[in-house]
Amino acid sequence: MRLGVKKGIRAIHGFLVLMVLAAGLVSAVGNELVYHVVISGTIDLGLAPFVARVIKDAERDNADLMVFDINTLGGRLDAMIEIRDAIVGAKVPTVAYVNPRAISAGALIALACRKIYMAPGATIGAATPVLGAGQKASEKVVSYARSEFRATAERNGRDPDIAAAMVDESIRIPGLIDKGKLLTLTTEKALRRKFVDGQSSSFDSLLRELNFEGAQVFQPKITWAERLVRLLNNPIVSAILLWVGFFGLLAEFQIPGWGLPGLAGIVALGLFFGSKYLVGLAGFEELLLIGLGLILIGLEIFVIPGFGIAGVLGIVALMVGLGMSLLGRVPTLSDVSNAVLVLLGALGLSIFGTVILFKYVERTPIWQRIGLPTRATKEAGFAASEVHSDRVGKVGVAVTDLRPSGTGMFDGERLDVVTEGGYIDSQERIEIVRDEGYRLIVRRI
Numbered sequence: 001m002r003l004g005v006k007k008g009i010r011a012i013h014g015f016l017v018l019m020v021l022a023a024g025l026v027s028a029v030g031n032e033l034v035y036h037v038v039i040s041g042t043i044d045l046g047l048a049p050f051v052a053r054v055i056k057d058a059e060r061d062n063a064d065l066m067v068f069d070i071n072t073l074g075g076r077l078d079a080m081i082e083i084r085d086a087i088v089g090a091k092v093p094t095v096a097y098v099n100p101r102a103i104s105a106g107a108l109i110a111l112a113c114r115k116i117y118m119a120p121g122a123t124i125g126a127a128t129p130v131l132g133a134g135q136k137a138s139e140k141v142v143s144y145a146r147s148e149f150r151a152t153a154e155r156n157g158r159d160p161d162i163a164a165a166m167v168d169e170s171i172r173i174p175g176l177i178d179k180g181k182l183l184t185l186t187t188e189k190a191l192r193r194k195f196v197d198g199q200s201s202s203f204d205s206l207l208r209e210l211n212f213e214g215a216q217v218f219q220p221k222i223t224w225a226e227r228l229v230r231l232l233n234n235p236i237v238s239a240i241l242l243w244v245g246f247f248g249l250l251a252e253f254q255i256p257g258w259g260l261p262g263l264a265g266i267v268a269l270g271l272f273f274g275s276k277y278l279v280g281l282a283g284f285e286e287l288l289l290i291g292l293g294l295i296l297i298g299l300e301i302f303v304i305p306g307f308g309i310a311g312v313l314g315i316v317a318l319m320v321g322l323g324m325s326l327l328g329r330v331p332t333l334s335d336v337s338n339a340v341l342v343l344l345g346a347l348g349l350s351i352f353g354t355v356i357l358f359k360y361v362e363r364t365p366i367w368q369r370i371g372l373p374t375r376a377t378k379e380a381g382f383a384a385s386e387v388h389s390d391r392v393g394k395v396g397v398a399v400t401d402l403r404p405s406g407t408g409m410f411d412g413e414r415l416d417v418v419t420e421g422g423y424i425d426s427q428e429r430i431e432i433v434r435d436e437g438y439r440l441i442v443r444r445i
Helices: 002-030 047-060 077-088 105-112 139-155 162-164 187-192 203-209 224-232 233-251 260-278 282-303 309-324 331-358 366-370
Strands: 033-040 065-072 094-103 114-119 123-125 184-187 217-220 395-398 406-410 411-420 427-436 439-445
Touching: 033 047, 047 065, 047 077, 047 224, 065 105, 065 203, 077 105, 077 139, 094 105, 094 203, 105 123, 105 139, 114 187, 139 162, 184 187, 224 233, 224 260, 233 260, 233 331, 260 282, 260 309, 282 309, 309 331
Parallel strands: 033 065, 033 217, 065 094, 094 114, 094 123, 411 439
Antiparallel strands: 123 184, 395 406, 395 427, 406 411, 427 439
């Protein structure tokens, strides 16, 4: 009797243990976490910080899997390298889902993942670096990209020759690609060559294939700050920021004191440099050059008389620093030429805009309504300077450098004057051409 009771207790105990283990297994399956990261559109440097941030979040949350859902025609070489490095260094298992294409930069991002699955009819490859006009990049750049593809493929156990043939058309693979043609694999070809791990018609079927069906799926979204950084790094927006920065500073140099143009210029250049710093385009070297340039230009304007070596060096340092901020980790000849064109274009438009502003715009009725009136009455609450028409035509000498404001001496009387827009060195003869009450306009004789 006692033996039967003991057997019964053991059976119940075993049943309870099995139930606990089963409950733990179900709980473990239900608690699996999959990060679903969508990579679409152009691969730019604004995308790289997003991918790096998401990988850190997945590691922090102890995610069981990261699936990179890729649909891109490519983008910047340096952005591709940064994203590749982040994925390779991830502590969470990574899977690339090519849906429906991973072209150029997208191909290396897929290769960086430990496993690759493709949707039916998908494509991967065609990764030769090209210049802005579509021409093939130099052999140096192609060699670098080819080595990155080959090394990444070897790291994850894939055929390095196939990966290299996606970059370099000089590579021939019998039965797959002839010399002189760039390799792009379809899903069928990639499976036949065992270059990818499988095919899935949807993300859900991919999870079933990977035994993650029923797992908790989290799809991270790009934040407003990351969207702003991507916007500011857009080439058009970067050019506009440079133009506003140059124009604001040039306009401020023509106006006594410090006002809105100078503030707008500093803010624009700050946004330009800050956005480049956040995506890794700019660093300490660029910051040092830009800061040194601004300091030298400031000394030339406010401290050192005349315009000499300090001003020239300041302009050179500022332009070089800003130009370096437009280049990537692997700058091509096209990147350098584009940076030079953007800088010179922004500077030229700024100079043109400043001339137009001070020669024509400030005299228009609209400007008179929004700007400081030339004549103000006591009834309106202003104490305007008195106009001395008898001063017009007087000839004197510049006591200080006029940049464009300064001091002149006329019949033994020191007067504050402003040029018509140019610079006049001290001791040069000048003539008063207009008295506007609040300022005397002079020109060089």
